[in-house]
Amino acid sequence: APVIIECDQLDYPFLMAHDSDGFVRYEAANRFGIEILESMMSGGEVDERYIESYGEILVDDSIDPMLKAQLLELPTITTLMQRQEVIDVNAIAEAQERLKQILAKRYFDRLKSDIQALYEPTNAGIDGRSMGKRALKNRLLGILMSLNDPAVSIMCQDHYYEAHSMTERIAALDLLENYAPNDVGEALNDFYTRYKDETLVMNKYFAVCASSRREGTLTRVQALQNDPAYDPKVPNLVRALIGSFARNPVAFYDGSGEGFKFVADKVIEIDALNPQIASGLAGAFKNYGKLSALQKAQMQTQLERIKNHPNLSNNVFEIITKILKV
Incomplete structure (x- = not known):
């Protein structure tokens, strides 16, 4: 379980740019990044100190490349979702992309x-x-x-x-x-x-397509279910295509509610073949209690539909029932 420690006294810009301990530097960069993105989501401007500290990391050639790659990673959408009382994926994604663009323009060369x-x-x-x-x-x-x-x-x-x-x-x-x-x-x-003839590699292909943030991802995922390289009886392919979509916050939480409906359809369909995979997919609905009124109503419709489906496995029934009680 994550442990979140709140402390107003830490100098994130300095620690991010100069601390000699890699873990401390990573924590400072991550926490400062979270603060910046949450401020941007509320209409605030980007703190120039973050941009400068990011640049300090970028030009520090003494840092191991793998560590530097971690230090320069922006906080993920999932991380910020966990901190929200009411989830707003679009606001997170927009702030994240705007911050990337600011950094890219500043340090392009x-x-x-x-x-x-x-x-x-x-x-x-x-x-x-x-x-x-x-x-x-x-x-x-x-x-x-x-x-x-x-x-x-x-x-x-x-x-x-x-x-x-x-x-x-x-x-x-x-x-x-x-x-x-x-x-x-x-x-x-x-x-x-x-x-196309190498199943293990095609898992990566389907995952890339299903994890996409651009418009039309659901339509493309639906079409890929009919692709000759996809087999709904192969668990890894199901995880790669359907599972990746369910873990794709931008597509899954789309305002139309179609992402919820699609995953609910797949939970019901796959449950008849492999209850274990279906119960894993059902976990995609775990944020039910933190959604806006509109999205909560959309998701509730799909959860009730799954719960009331005849011959539903005990695993899926238990997961859906617990989610609805939140």
């Missing part, structure tokens, strides 16, 4: 030069240093991609096609999927053609 220095497409090594450099490069590229700059998109495409490691290829494909809808089609087709 440095980000670009660091990406070029870290980029080793033929190095597929699994030693700590190689993995760290890939992680850091992908983190920096993700910040730049938020600008929707055509030149950056071309660079990301190059990283996809030149990659010798699956980590590099998937990272580039994921960024193209989220930030370059006009360019991702060719890369998706290429990935599919390369790996």
Whole structure:
């Protein structure tokens, strides 16, 4: 269970930029980032001290690449959802993207030069240093991609096609999927053609598609259920496609309520084949008690529908019943 300690006396900007202890520095960066995003969600301006501290980390070449990749990660949507009394995914996602764009504009040249220095497409090594450099490069590229700059998109495409490691290829494909809808089609087709007969790799393909934040994700996930490479009887493929969608806050909590309906349909359908997988999917509704009145009503309709479905497994029934009691 997470332990949240509140302390007003810590100097987050200084600790984030200068502390010699990696854990303290990470905690300061994460907590300061949370404060900044929550302020932005309330209409506040970005604290210049955060931007400067972020830059201090960026230019500190003494930091191990893997650690730096972690230090430069913005707080996730899920983290911020857990702190909200009433969940508002759109506000979180908008603030997060706006902060990325501010950082990308401020440090554009440095980000670009660091990406070029870290980029080793033929190095597929699994030693700590190689993995760290890939992680850091992908983190920096993700910040730049938020600008929707055509030149950056071309660079990301190059990283996809030149990659010798699956980590590099998937990272580039994921960024193209989220930030370059006009360019991702060719890369998706290429990935599919390369790996359509390799189930383990196709798990990654389906997960990238189902985790996308851009519009139309639900429609694409529904279509992928009919793809020859997808088999609803293979648990890992179900987790990759349906499970990834259920864990995708932007798509799942869409204001239309269609995300709730789709996952409810899948819980009922999969429960007849594999109650264990279905009960895992049912956990997607766990935030029922923290939703706005409208979304709570939308979700309640789907929860009641699952609960009242005949021949429902005991596992799913118990999970849904507990959620409804919140």
